[in-house]
Amino acid sequence: MESLYCPLCNGTSKSFYTHGQREFLQCSLCLSVFLHPKNYLTHTQEEAHYKHHNNNPDDLGYQNFVSPATNVVLTDFSPQHHGLDFGSGTGSPIVKVLQDNNYHIEQYDLYFHNNPELLKKQYDYVTCTEVAEHFKEPFKEFELLKSLLLPNAKLYLMTDLFDENRDFGSWYYKNDHTHVFMYHRNALEWICEKLQFKKLIIEKRLITLEL
Numbered sequence: 001m002e003s004l005y006c007p008l009c010n011g012t013s014k015s016f017y018t019h020g021q022r023e024f025l026q027c028s029l030c031l032s033v034f035l036h037p038k039n040y041l042t043h044t045q046e047e048a049h050y051k052h053h054n055n056n057p058d059d060l061g062y063q064n065f066v067s068p069a070t071n072v073v074l075t076d077f078s079p080q081h082h083g084l085d086f087g088s089g090t091g092s093p094i095v096k097v098l099q100d101n102n103y104h105i106e107q108y109d110l111y112f113h114n115n116p117e118l119l120k121k122q123y124d125y126v127t128c129t130e131v132a133e134h135f136k137e138p139f140k141e142f143e144l145l146k147s148l149l150l151p152n153a154k155l156y157l158m159t160d161l162f163d164e165n166r167d168f169g170s171w172y173y174k175n176d177h178t179h180v181f182m183y184h185r186n187a188l189e190w191i192c193e194k195l196q197f198k199k200l201i202i203e204k205r206l207i208t209l210e211l
Helices: 043-051 060-065 067-076 093-100 116-120 138-147 185-194
Strands: 013-019 022-027 033-035 082-086 104-108 123-129 149-158 199-203 206-210
Touching: 013 033, 060 067, 060 093, 067 093, 067 123, 067 149, 067 206, 082 093, 093 104, 104 116, 138 149, 185 199, 185 206
Parallel strands: 082 104, 082 123, 123 149
Antiparallel strands: 013 022, 022 033, 149 206, 199 206
């Protein structure tokens, strides 16, 4: 298997796991696992895949799933603050819940809410739930996310982390063909230091990066 550099931290990689025709590599520096680029879906294939997601923002189960993110926004910020849901998909339960509480939050999505003007603004908080694992160029994406933040703002991520105790072969997260980068805790610490965030908090699936 060909060795590639990590698309996040540029560390060297080694072969890690093969799942059917899909090849995964592991970074020697940040310890994250990523999909070989030859196995990426095309833009059209990705869009078709996301359209089949059951993303009904009124679904109470879906709202409960993202509640770690909405709860911290409701605790840390007020309706007067301005937020962005980055990677909102076809319909965002985060936007639904926060707007129901009179919060001012916009939504951006590459496929379904592609308004580039929103990426020229800055926000008090940005949510990015179940999105970071889809980043083919994670360092570029995190640079973008940081650029969206006002001083003292917070970035809230939700993603399932990889660690050495996981049985990768049975881990459901790798089975989604659009999941191309699975973060180790070391990767988040690297992002925090490299992009000069002041604080990193990891609470299960919820990750907070504070400026």
